[in-house]
Amino acid sequence: MDRRILFLSALDFKEKSIQVLRNTPEAYAAAGWETNYLVARDTSRMGSYFYEQEFDPVGVTVTRFPYPLKGLRNVAGKTLVGTVVTKLATLLVVVRLAVIGARILREKDFDVIYGYEVHGVLALGLLRLLRRTGWKATVTRFQGSHMMGFIESRRWLKLLLNFDHLIALRLASDLCIMTDDGTRGDLLIRSLNPKAHARLRFWTNGVARFTLNRNDRERLRQAYDLDRKFVLLSVSRLEQWKRVDRSIRALARLDQRGLAEEIVYLIVGEGTRREAWSNLAKSLGIANRVRFIGAVPHEEVEAYFVMSDLFLSTYDSSNVGNPLLEAVRAGKPVITLDNGDTGRWIEHEVNGLIFPPVPDPMEAIADGIERIRQDSELRERLERGMAATEDRLWTWGERMQAEIDAVRALL
Secondary structure: OOEEEEEEEOOOOOOOOOHHHHHHHHHHHHOOEEEEEEEEEOOOOOOOOOOOOOOOOOOEEEEEEEOOOHHHHHHHOOOHHHHHHHHHHHHHHHHHHHHHHHHHHHHOOEEEEEEEHHHHHHHHHHHHHOOOOOEEEEEEEEOOOOHHHHHHOOOHHHHHHOHHHHHHHHOOOOEEEEEOOOOOHHHHHHHHOHHHHHHEEEEOOOOOOOOOOHHHHHHHHHHOOOOOOEEEEEEOOOOHHHOHHHHHHHHHHHHHOOOOOOEEEEEEOOOOOHHHHHHHHHHOOOHHHEEEEEOOOHHHHHHHHHHOOEEEEOOOOOOOOHHHHHHHHHOOOEEEEOOOOHHHOOOEOOOEEEEOOOOOOHHHHHHHHHHHHHOHHHHHHHHHHHHHHHHHOOOHHHHHHHHHHHHHOOO
16 A cells, blocks of 8 residues: 545445445545545435445445434424534534544544545544644545525525535645536635635546447337337436426426327436425326336446436536436437536537526426427437537546546645
């Protein structure tokens, strides 16, 4: 082992989503680093781990502790009291990360301390405040930020409730990595911390190359009883801000026009809104056309992209998450909303259809689905445009090599 790194994080590993969590420490371990990952695991019904199995990435030593106040958070739910309890729990996590991190630092020195997302960054800041030592360089890492959206929409209460996020963005480090997920986190960091410009890396996530082909597509469609169907796909956690309900309502509007008979909508993902959105599909009379697949291992998600004809992403904020980038890799036309920096990836009638994020975009989404379904020439043009867009992606290997090179340069 030529180097030693310690991650501080409140984001645990997932088999079925957010592969960046796993890919990052695994890349350091594969590069010969002694890799340690200290993490809090949230198994409450308010979190996104209750449907995931616990596991440790290859070559990574994991120290794991439970997220506090699980029972209270389950009882309080998504209420104002629940928000307060959750915020208290997050602050307790930061303290626990710092305390356990300090104990680990007493046992051995590290080349790099890596604060992963808000909790890990704050814990790193707390270690510095307590004048703890035992490292050569620090890295802070963010998976994007919704704060610009809150600022632009003047949602001051949201900003107040996310005070810890704003503090984390202001904290100093030797290298700051902000994911380019369309939420314009680079502008946010530069406005909150002008000195960060030279040490900031603003990178998109990597996307694995697909291994399935057209022959696999036909086989899979038969296996899933999708022959002669026009298949819509969404891939996301089923949380409110992901707004899968918009796509469900758009399909219902097509159904009202008698145009949804040959359409099937696959929704891959799990989360707290699954039951509510399943009930929505039933109440709209389209439950037979909406299939909630649930969470699946990430390596199986490729099959759903291959089976589909059109990808839908209608988040409240930027839609440039990993699922949209995977749609680019798969060469699938996209229907989405023009918020954040989504327009940097999806160009109207070039590689997809992108609509203004008005309060009720469902009619435009419904019209777009029908246009792409009926107009084979348009669909082929969008697929060619998406194939050209794929050139802008990099693989996870390329993405992580760029990071490791940047971190090595600090030492």
